[in-house]
Amino acid sequence: MSSRKEAWKQFSNEIEATYVKGGVLKSDKIEATFHNWQVVYDSFALPVGTIPLLYTRIRAPFLAKSDFKFRITKKTFFDKIKEVFVKSDVEIGDSRIDNAFIIRSNSAEKMKKLLSNESLKELLLEKADSHFEFTHGYKGTGRKFPNDCDGLCLVVLYESKDIDKLTLIYNLFGEVLNSLLEADEICDEPIDIKI
Numbered sequence: 001m002s003s004r005k006e007a008w009k010q011f012s013n014e015i016e017a018t019y020v021k022g023g024v025l026k027s028d029k030i031e032a033t034f035h036n037w038q039v040v041y042d043s044f045a046l047p048v049g050t051i052p053l054l055y056t057r058i059r060a061p062f063l064a065k066s067d068f069k070f071r072i073t074k075k076t077f078f079d080k081i082k083e084v085f086v087k088s089d090v091e092i093g094d095s096r097i098d099n100a101f102i103i104r105s106n107s108a109e110k111m112k113k114l115l116s117n118e119s120l121k122e123l124l125l126e127k128a129d130s131h132f133e134f135t136h137g138y139k140g141t142g143r144k145f146p147n148d149c150d151g152l153c154l155v156v157l158y159e160s161k162d163i164d165k166l167t168l169i170y171n172l173f174g175e176v177l178n179s180l181l182e183a184d185e186i187c188d189e190p191i192d193i194k195i
Contacts (some may be wrong), residue, residue, distance in 0.1 A: 004028070007161040008041070012048075014163070015170060034174050036190045037062055037182075041166075043159055054159035058173050059195055063187040064150035069104040070114070072124070072134040073132055110183065117179050123172040132156045134176065149193055150186070152176060 008030055012019040017039075022145035028043035037060045038183045040131075045052040070090075088105040090111045097115060101124070102125045105111040115121060152171050160166050 004043070004159055004161045007163055007166065011166045014167070032170075034177060036188050037177060038190070038193075038195070039173065040195050041172075053157065056156045056158065056160040056169070058169060059151055060173070060177060060192045061149050061151040061191050061195060062177075063189065063191060064185065065187060066185055068105070068110050068136070068185050069181045070103065070111055070134070070136050072104075073102045074132060076102060077101055092116075094121065096125060100187055102126065110185070113183060114176075114179050119168050120172075120175045120176070120179055123168065123175055124166055127156075127172055129177065136180070149191065151195075152180070 004030060008028055009019045009055075011017075012030045014034070015030075015032055017030050020029045022028040031037045032041070039058060039060045040173045041056065041058050043054060043056050045054050047053075056130060058108045070188045090105050090108045090110045092103070094115070102116075103111060115124075135153045135155075137153070152173070154176075156168065156169060160169065177186075181188055
């Protein structure tokens with residue numbers, strides 16, 4: 001099995017991005033451009049008890065045109081039990097998505113419109129084999145943007161070294177950005193913030 005460094009270098013070449021070597025306190029990262037947006041892959045660890053859990057994260061800062069917010073997370077066994085008492089904020093009417101994810105949003109109508117995109121739904125379902133959190137506007141795991149700017153963040157609960165999974169994550173992330181742009185929720189102009 002290849003190391004993360006080797007996999008990330010290969011992946012960055014495939015998407016015509018830049019691989020940036022990390023240091024003592026910073027992880028390696030991949031800096032890519034998707035349309036006009038800066039997209040950054042990196043990883044980070046959060047301690048759970050005495051064990052550090054490794055996460056792969058993708059972020060893209062942008063200017064939002066509205067206060068639309070959402071969070072999509074994969075349902076765990078415990079979430080399914082909890083749902084007997086507390087439902088997701090949003091159900092979109094597609095049982096494949098409603099059964100697999102917890103969806104929170106400040107606009108059920110906009111969320112349903114966003115997830116009416118069949119390509120996006122298929123990519124979400126392909127990714128549903130692992131825990132992840134998609135956030136726009138919510139404070140979530142690993143969601144930090146400088147100067148309180150808006151952005152999209154995808155956090156996956158593993159250190160990804162697999163080119164196919166890195167590509168799937170990239171395609172899913174790009175599809176959400178495109179869907180937000182088509183819904184006129186975000187600007188496609190570049191934003192001068194380094195993440």
